[in-house]
């Protein structure tokens with residue numbers, strides 16, 4: 392429906408319009424990873440609250456305001472991102488009982504750290520340059536993968552519902568990149584599956 | 598060899614001259630409009646050039662001004678080479694807006710033959726979608742509206758016929774692609790008074806030769822051909838192979854021109870609509886609408902040659 396040139400030029404323009412917000416969301420991401428890694432009381436609730444805000448930001452700023460101009464289906468994806476933000480609030484933030492860290496949940500934190508720290512570098516590996524970097528809290532892929540990492544490291548009642556939208560997004564993203572012949576098309580789905588299998592594994596063991 | 602070769606230079610000059618261009622798009626149209634092969638729309642007799650311009654993917658550039666200007670340059674080269682029919686759809690992202698932007702920059706060439714589609718499952722929303730599309734193109738009405746991929750075709754066709762009767766539309770059509778729902782297309786061609794049918798046809802996808810193209814001739818329905826290059830794959834596939842030596846007989850210099858000449862040489866075809874975002878390519882494609890077309894023997898040789906590759 393759109394050419395790779397148009398798709399990546401749009402990401403470039405979007406990144407430029409938001410710059411230097413990327414630095415801030417990257418630092419926020421690092422902060423969230425540290426918070427989870429050190430298993431502070433209330434950590435999962437704080438992380439969930441920030442994630443909900445970032446799902447809203449990405450849904451509105453990227454999907455609704457940019458991507459939908461070349462892909463009408465992005466409008467529906469934007470609704471999905473808003474729904475995810477609300478679900479995170481309802482399932483992870485509002486309940487009094489905070490999410491418990493899972494034994495061995497550290498692996499989930501690693502997935503989150505990779506999404507925050509390494510994902511932006513993928514555009515370089517794909518030979519596209521830093522202008523099309525996908526930064527956590529700014530672009531959907533790293534935000535979705537970091538969320539799956541977070542979910543794999545904690546446990547809360549009904550939180551299985553929170554895996555659905557990030558997983559669907561990773562599938563859509565992989566299909567989009569594959570269709571455009573991008574060399575890193577397999578990354579979103581692989582990282583998503585890694586996070587999901589960790590989550591299943593830890594829950595079975597818990 | 599060439600069928601109904603109507604020289605429309607004088608007419609095109611008259612219409613395009615003065616419709617010129619704004620700053621950034623110099624008016625070089627008037628001096629250079631070449632003679633192009635045209636075919637009549639059977640229901641109205643209006644002649645249209647055998648090569649048009651598609652807009653799927655290539656014109657979906659969002660709000661990117663640089664890319665919108667590049668598409669405008671493609672449109673300018675298209676009109677400058679004698680092209681008229683531009684095809685789009687609400688399904689094509691921002692393509693309709695890009696066309697509207699280009700038409701505005703080119704001072705709305707009066708030669709334009711606007712072909713758009715209605716593509717919405719709720720029949721009640723058809724008119725609203727058409728109004729919105731007219732707004733994007735910046736045209737008071739369309740020359741042709743087609744029901745895209747037969748979506749809710751029954752109800753939408755009624756709306757389009759009503760619009761035609763009310764003088765809000767010139768022609769009505771239906772579309773499909775890649776061989777989908779051909780028997781339904783045939784039924785509609787037989788039962789409904791449509792002016793146009795749009796199908797996929799190229800040297801390797803020739804299903805429509807069996808029934809749809811003969812039926813179009815019989816029912817006096819104009820035929821628009823989409824995916825003439827299989828979305829570019831056909832040309833990429835052929836690129837490493839030499840052109841057959843008879844191409845010079847029909848004045849084709851490239852694979853793209855050979856592919857287009859093959860399509861437009863079918864007597865039932867009215868117009869092929871290759872899409873491109875490249876000025877050199879649109880010129881090359883429009884050149885296929887000049888010179889001779891293939892006779893049946895040459896068409897057969899082309900099929901044999903391409904199928905062997």
Ligand SMILES: NC(=O)c1ccc[n+]([C@@H]2O[C@H](COP(=O)([O-])OP(=O)(O)OC[C@H]3O[C@@H](n4cnc5c(N)ncnc54)[C@H](OP(=O)(O)O)[C@@H]3O)[C@@H](O)[C@H]2O)c1
Pocket residue numbers: 650651652653654655684685745746772773774795822823824825826827828829830832853870871872873874875877878879881882
């Ligand atoms: N159901 C429907 O109603 C339906 C379905 C499909 C298509 N359509 C219509 O038909 C149009 C054409 O089909 P399509 O866009 O799918 O595919 P197409 O026209 O077969 O191929 C388009 C591709 O061919 C390349 N190309 C064009 N001219 C070229 C040349 N001279 N040399 C080399 N490459 C060239 C273009 O790349 P460059 O940009 O690099 O030139 C573009 O990527 C569509 O745009 C749309 O308007 C309608």
